[in-house]
Amino acid sequence: MVPHLTTALTGPTNELEQRVLDSMPAIERWFRLEWMEHTPPFYCSVDVRNAGFKLAPVDTNLYPGGWNNLTPEMLPLAVQSAMAAIEKICPEAKNLLVIPENNNRNSFYLSNLAQLKRIFHMAGLNVRIGSIDPDIKSPRTIELPGGGTVVLEPVIRTKRRLGLKDFDPCTILLNNDLSSGIPGILEDIHEQYLLPPLHAGWSVRRKSNHFKSYEEVSKRFGKLLGIDPWLINPMFNVCGEVDFSANEGMECLTTNVDALLAKVRKKYKEYGISEKPFVVVKADNGTSGMGIMTVRDVKDLAHLSDKTRLKMDTGQGGGHVHQVIIQEGVMTAERMNDAVAEPVVYMMDRYVVGGFYRVHAERGIDENLNAPGSQYVPLAFAESTRLPQPGEKPGASAPNRFYMYGVIGRLAMLAASYELEATDPEAEDYD
Known part of the structure; x- marks a missing residue:
């Protein structure tokens, strides 16, 4: 299913798409050289917003x-990428231990674990899911809504290794973002590969650093394509x-919001954009759509409600929010069945493996879609074996648009x- 793009066949996004397609050999070479110098994160997903301009x-x-x-059509690419990722890290790997989030009994999340297990099993690994949740004291089998099961087993820590009963992994894959802090059981592991590294967790990581x-990446890429980096980069303070909660430090927030709105207005004027600019204030660490x-x-x-203050004060993992990133708002011009939509790109190693649209029927074009009530519609990768079609008009071809999403996703991965x-x-x- 291809979304209806209100941008149709006009506007800067289509000019950008044309520039990206025309520069495809240069872009792929540029990425290739970057990955010779830098190690991609083991896996990641990127929320992308297409405003039309x-x-x-x-x-x-x-x-x-x-x-x-x-979708099942995306799995072969995910398996291939998993093979490439593991081969670089531990070519002799036989066993992979996946460590999930604690206390998450959400059936969608558990289905996500089952899919990860499937991908790495098909990549030639024995895969088991080991929980560091103190409540998991013995293997627990959970039925999944669509059929199948997930087995959570308690992780066992020896002096320098993590494993399960009768299972000694070479590699440990975290699917737990460590927003509540780094548990001691994961520290000082020297004989196994822990992916991603602990400092990628939200107890350390900051969106502003990213x-x-x-x-920096967008400036270099903009120079390569001969475009204004602003077209692909959200400004921030x-x-x-x-x-x-104490209503303190609001002057700092007000000053930074005001300054960023002024910068965005200037850019809108430069490009003749009539939309009203906005910014998004969010906790500098954490995810899951909290504190936004x-x-x-x-x-x-000056007139924040108590409800908004409470929402903004509470970050992921229940901690208080004291540092925020003020990000230029990028509206979305994409629709799926008349509901606002945004693409989410999934990558493993340095490869785009697929993605989906996050769709929310009750949210506006300038609002966060990662919220209760959102739905997920797979990107139209039924044609994923088709390469981009440089001869087609911008905006007319799904492979061309998805290639462009993939380029933006890979730029964020490089960042x-x-x-x-x-x-x-x-x-x-x-x-």
């Missing part, structure tokens, strides 16, 4: 759930002294690689 990532998740939303890296609000006018910050290198605690030891 701008196409940009708005969030990059290094512990992606939602693998169950990939988008700082993405800004940071405020690190806000306390929503849309601000269209700086005056709105995550830069970010993890810059925040690697072991790298700092060598300075």
Whole structure:
């Protein structure tokens, strides 16, 4: 199913698509050279927004759930990418241990684990799911709504290794974003590969670091294509002294929101865009759509409701939010059956393996769609074996549009690689 794009066949996104298609050999070579210098995150997903005049990532998740939303047609590519990823890290690997989130009995999340297990099993590994949740004291089998089961087993820690009873893995794959902190059981493991690294978790990671890296990537990519990097980059500010519950630090927030709105207005004027600019204020760490609000006018910050303050004060894992990123809002011009939609791109190693549309019937074009009530519709990758069609008009071809989404996804993945290198605690030891 291809979404109805209100941008039709006009507008800067189509000009950008044309530029991307015309530059495909140069783009692929550029990525190839980048991956010679930098290690891609093991896997990630990227939320992309297409405003018609701008196409940009708005969030990059290094512990992606939602693998169950990939269609069977996407699995061969995911398996191939899993093989490539494992081969680079531990070619002799036989056993893979997947560590999921604690206390998550959501059937969609459990189906995501089942899909991950399926992908790595088909990549030639023995895969088991080991929980570090203290409530899991013996193997627990959970029935899945669509059929099949997931077995959660308690993780056993020896001096320097993690495993299960009668199962010694070479590689440990985290599907737990560590937003509540790094559990001691995962620390000081020296004889096994832990992926992604602990400093990729939300107890350490900051969105502002990621988008700082993405800004650098977008400038270099913009130079390659001869485009204004703003067309693919959401501008941002940071405020690190806000306390929503005590209503303190609001001056810092107001100043930064005002400054960013002014910058966006200037860009809109430059490009003749008549839409009203907005910014999105969100916790600088954490995901899952928590601690997010849309601000269209700086005056709105003076009249936040108690409900909004409470929502903004509580981050993922239940912690208080004191540092926020103020991100240029990128509206979405995409629709699926008249509901607002945004593409989410899934990658493993350095490859795009598929994705889906996040669709929300009750949200507006300038609102966060990662919220209760959202639905997931697979991207139209039934034609995924088709390469982009450079001869077709921009906006007319699903493979062309999805190739462009994939380019933006890979730029965000490259930014995550830069970010993890810059925040690697072991790298700092060598300075």
